[in-house]
Amino acid sequence: TITYSAGNDLNRVVTLVFHHLTNKVRFGIYSTTPWTTANKLYISNFKAEVVSDNFITNATGYTTTTTSGSFRDNGTFTGITKGNKTLLTYTGGKGKEECDLSKFQGQTSAFFFNCTDGLRQLPQKNVTVVVSFDLVQPDGTVFKQYKNVPVKYDDNNAILNWNAGYLYTYYLVINEIDKKLEIEFTATLTPWENVSAELSTDLEK
Numbered sequence: 001t002i003t004y005s006a007g008n009d010l011n012r013v014v015t016l017v018f019h020h021l022t023n024k025v026r027f028g029i030y031s032t033t034p035w036t037t038a039n040k041l042y043i044s045n046f047k048a049e050v051v052s053d054n055f056i057t058n059a060t061g062y063t064t065t066t067t068s069g070s071f072r073d074n075g076t077f078t079g080i081t082k083g084n085k086t087l088l089t090y091t092g093g094k095g096k097e098e099c100d101l102s103k104f105q106g107q108t109s110a111f112f113f114n115c116t117d118g119l120r121q122l123p124q125k126n127v128t129v130v131v132s133f134d135l136v137q138p139d140g141t142v143f144k145q146y147k148n149v150p151v152k153y154d155d156n157n158a159i160l161n162w163n164a165g166y167l168y169t170y171y172l173v174i175n176e177i178d179k180k181l182e183i184e185f186t187a188t189l190t191p192w193e194n195v196s197a198e199l200s201t202d203l204e205k
Helices: none
Strands: 023-031 042-050 056-058 061-063 076-078 085-092 119-121 124-127 129-136 142-150 160-162 166-175 182-191
Touching (some): 160 166
Parallel strands (some): 023 166
Antiparallel strands (some): 129 142, 166 182
16 A cells, blocks of 8 residues: 555555565686696685684664665664674585586686575675685695685785675685695675566556
């Protein structure tokens, strides 16, 4: 039911422009090193977790105004809960072909663990995320272990800011096999399924 200043209430379908109030985050991994059977490695025990102070893990409400701008850009989450959070875990391990690092050559063939579509998060600023994982040989021996490595993006900045309506992709780039596997990060930002439309505001029809 729509009530307006003329005092007449109308019952009708109202079409609203839709934008996501949340954002998504995902993690991919790939290598820039040519591989042979002799140096085959598997991804094991991957974990991505937030270690920021005041990270918002949950909210029960959302308050906004349409005075200017949009619902999405002017709103504030309410009833929030804060704390550290594990974003993603993946077991993998030796012999599991799905996590054979030799298959992921270049960004277009990156492996996204179990978060291909992204993990829904609440938009916020000053987020710090660290990742830990092992690269194991076919016999299960750990070849290289990464522990609490900060996720970084442009200019090696480890402070992440997430805005509503976007999918943030953080790539872990493994290179220099002969130097015991150096790790780098790169990131991409993609609009997340924003939907817009031409709307009629004539309530008399």
